[in-house]
Amino acid sequence: MKKTIISITTCPGRIALALLLALLLHKPVLAVGTSAGIDISNTASVDYAIAGSSSTTNSNTVTFRVDEKLDVNVSWQDAANVVVGSPDTNQVLTYLLTNTGNGNDSYTLNVQNSLGGDQFDPVLADIYLDANGNGIFNPGVDTLYNAGVNDPALGADASQAVFVRNNIPNGRIAGDLGNSQLIATSNTGNGPPGTPFANAGDNNTTAVVGTSGGTGNAIGTYEVSNTTVSLLKSVVITNPQGGNQPVTGATMTYSIVVTVSGPGNASNVVITDPLPANTTYTTGTLTLNAAPLTDAVDADAGDVSGTTPNTVSVNLGNLNQGSPAQTITFETIIN
């Protein structure tokens, strides 16, 4: 099932559109491991009797230390192929990097785009690290990855969302697939499982490569589509004086019209529109195709500030070029 989220950034006099694929953050693979550097001790005891007189004796205490196991997992998080145009730029694939070892580690990230099983090779633009932990690529918020400079450092069981942005070559046709692989490699050590690295682990323990080989990878896929989702956003201003000047107290009635053109289906189209700054949403004014929607996250298609704070979210489901235009309206008042 393809899921398409349309995000709208509302700026005065301008509407910027971004097409993002929905994310479904899968449960990370959890390591079950005693922390590196822990000492495990054991003392046995013996009860016995000599000539009817009972005694107890304890053994020596045997102790060994838990070494650091180097394991890492990478998984592709997008729920389906990421729909792109041809050409297209900075298209985001989302991955989750998880330290499945039992100690602290950091990872070098690489992208391999020369892979089989597809019709084209995406071209790497850049890699970003999720800075606010929401698992969604946020331009201007998330951190550009710079190998060797800000390699993601993770404690045992910790995860980090990683965004790989590729450019899509020109001349591809609808249905063409392009694979892109994110590879994370432990900076502490990698190699055949069991390879030891003396004193490299936490608390100066030996770091030992685990079953992952100290490296993890996952492949994400782009799919070229010439289905286009178009949004037309407009606003009508009504002020208390009866005019249309955007003064304090004026009501802004926003209208977003969504249409689909071209062959193919746009599946699970979700419109998200952050509420404009310095305005206050008027409770109960969200509508879809003239039918009211509640503000809460519930059975109906939309909500305000429920799915995302200060944002209108409306799920339009599956659309194609034969679908009637979908009209979303809501009102805000200028503070």
Place this chain on the structure above:
Amino acid sequence: MKLLTNLSTGLILAIFSSQLFAQIEVTAVAEIEVSETNELGEKTVKRTAATSVVPGTEVIYTITARNTGTEVADNIVVTNPVPEQTVYVDGSAFGPDAVITFSADGGKTYDNARKLMVTGADGKPRPATAEDYSHVRWTFQFNLDPGQQADVWYRARVK
């Protein structure tokens, strides 16, 4: 009167020394198995002392009870808590001619593996599994003569 004093002093000394110098000495050893390939290409498994291990490793605990005294010891029971960062490996406890029981309540009660119960997450009793064992106990069915010793062992996997 003087004789009596000497006698009682001797008696106190005798009791004191029997407590100070144990008749049974017990030693514990932790080992791991390491696979090695010899020059003929044959795989052999060698035991070495566990000094440091990664999670998931099975550690073999061997406990040796030895009668260092001059009298026969009887009613011998060896008890070993399973270290909390490890899990008892099901079916791994052995001890020649010893009855093996387990505790799943921190050593308060012991029973054999088939009968042991614990309180489940739903508050109802359920059969204990190897992960629940907190202690392993070997009750010897024999006496240890002076100079005689016996080994018992089990495996625990590091969590």
